[in-house]
Amino acid sequence: MNNGGDGSSGGGGGGLTAPPQPLEWKFSQVFGERTAGEEVQEVDIISAIEFDKTGDHLATGDRGGRVVLFERTDTKKNAGNQRELERMDYQVSRHPEFRYKTEFQSHEPEFDYLKSLEIEEKINKIRWCQTANGALFLLSTNDKTIKFWKVQEKKIKKICNMNIDPSRAVGNGSVASSSISSNPKLCLANGGCTDKLYNNLNALRLPTVTSHESSLAARCRRVYAHAHDYHINSISSNSDGETFISADDLRINLWNLEISNQSFNIVDVKPTNMEELTEVITSAEFHPIHCNMLAYSSSKGSIRLIDLRQSALCDSHSKLFEEHEAPGSRSFFTEIIASLSDIKFAKDGRYILSRDYMTLKLWDINMDSGPVSTFQVHEYLRPKLCDLYENDSIFDKFECCLSGDGLRVATGSYSNLFRVFGCAAGSTEATTLEASKNPMRRQAQTTPSRPSRSLSSITRVVRRGAESPVVDANGNSFDFTTKLLHLAWHPTENSIACAAANSLYMYYA
Template structure:
């Protein structure tokens, strides 16, 4: 893969980069031996911001946690991987109940997306199945009054009258030096202090303590989706004017629009308008019995503001251009891999469903994850993927068992490195895999989400640079034992690594194993 360059011939190619040596960096929320994990604490979303200095996670309890890179350690050349520090946590969503449909709405956070920063404040979008919220996270100094005005041990009563210990005068004095026997108008004529002053009189001192991140909900975008929201994505800039639709989306600045997608529709929003959205994709048939596929993921192009891609349960990716029509019921490009004759089975369509797609940083490549594989697509070539990576091919003989325990419907995420030379995704037994996607690369590293990431290594045959045919898959799976990995270790379907994110500029990965967030660097 040559990044986004599509012209000229590279001089003296140096070959693919060597495999990375991954090391453990830090962990948040590590479990002790035998500790039971609460369902609400399981992490369900991870997202770096564009700078990589902030990291947000969401969990099944509807909470969003924000961590910030320790910028102080970045000044030292010795520290190659500055650690993140926990900063704040806030309750983003609460459990709800739809009385019209008699449906419980979980508080679980499905997706988090960082937005443009402004005036030192951070902004992010978070969504559960039905409602999207726009949050402002700002650093504020906590101010406290360190001293009370009157010493309670020396004041009389509630501090109304105080006398000086060094005074021999029998006349009482107020805390402010006034005489209680005089009226308000005569206080100025009888303003006196006792000899030696009033020791109990102290001015309040206001001090600034440590700073903390405070979260405030700016907007709530609700009642726009009949089905579960599976994706939200920020637009790189404003691409159109919708004055005729009364959406007031015109004259918006960079990054003020975003999309949200559910099973059948994709809606376009303006960040400042929460009560209206524009439906740009609708795949709902007139008769629901004719429904053959649903939308599984959607994402804006990173630089072309008029383009977005969405994937389906049939394993296809559609690229649409928002300039073509108001309702994008037709696609400009379709990416799908053709089935080999005679290879179809009961599980073919289930494992072909794409659970996640990501654009590369330059926007030329799209990474997709289905149940068994990662595929890398070139948007300039719709005949098939340029590379296919086998994630856990040794599970193919166990598809029946995976179907019976519903594991076959697990939705694994995927991510690309900032320079676009590597891709990563998760698997079972809290394992995740990193593949090199440069031309000629055979890098395929398996790591475990633990403090010793290299403990389990799965050796796989060299991967060809082009897409694999179904015949190749049949030959490969015959050499592996069902139910165990390539090292003979038993496979645990109850522990799965679904969510992970790659730092935008460095070789650093954050991944979630149940309620624990592990971070690695290379």
């Protein structure tokens, strides 16, 4: 294991002879950008981001219980031009572009009368499921309830080709008098008709139903409730397309998508005596290929890989991944910062990426002796752990993500910064970006020998009310009020979506 300075790595990229060149990141789009001085409403803050497997759709959830969907547009509008350019041997250069598709209210605030507990509507996680018949399916969850949504285009049908004179129409859609009754003299006594009346009768036709336009409709197909005593922190769809898991602090449940009133408890770490509780589950995810395997992380910094074929109750793990602390390095904050806030499988399932408070670690599932790569995210904050503890920032849960090719990883930090690291063998790529229209303006210069000197160039000071950033002895400022917790990497392109408060920023390389 290579565990060097800021952004060190030790080979997790699949045996390349030479690491790829560092990427040059550029701003692509922003949705919901704030104007200067605009007050951000709590309900508008983004709390979940997820691309679907194709990368053609992106979903976000917010603290107000809303789910917003975006769809990719560049593949459609450039499809014809791309084929022409390819015939002419032109280099096709494009990056993912998205547009707003639809939104719907997924969760509402609730109250548990049995436990006298308020359940907020905040979306904790969103996970896409397999599509069918052109419809989109996704799971969303708050602290207690999971919902299965179907989003589909529905054509609006209208009745047209009616023989109605608009000047004679009344409010209910009928006519005040028909063309026949308005000309009674045209009817002959013996029942015959004049030519004019005969022509009017021939002109009559039945109304027809036509589809003029379509609209997106979101329908809740299933509600999975009353299965968790503690707050749900994770949901994960299985590769079999039929099941998913949900995890809270002490249990992991297995569900069938079609059955909402029954789940199977597959992991239970709750001790008989709650005073003996030493760790809790922090994140759980299914293996992307093998439907019988899943992994979950704990507050002690360990990752357990379990196999559903071994037993119905998977209290015993098949593999345990944990890094033992160096002798004499233990402090009051050791256990707090070791807690894993997120884990992600690589696309091929060979590696697991984990995020604790200070670092990213890349694990090979075939090697449990230690991580193959360790990346220092914000090592310069280590002297400020007391301040972070006092303002509860040390308990912030940062997410992590991997590129589709497995060559790079990314995670967020404070001052709306996020970092991208190369994890191929020999790579030294470590890029710091800011969630703004100019992401490189806060680029950090990697100087492991004097890390504090790079801090002034990457932090962004934002004063809000009486709050002010913490300033250290070197004059470097830390803004703990702006944090980039949620981000996602496009499954096939070098494109990252990240959330800064209520704004969704997108970048490409």
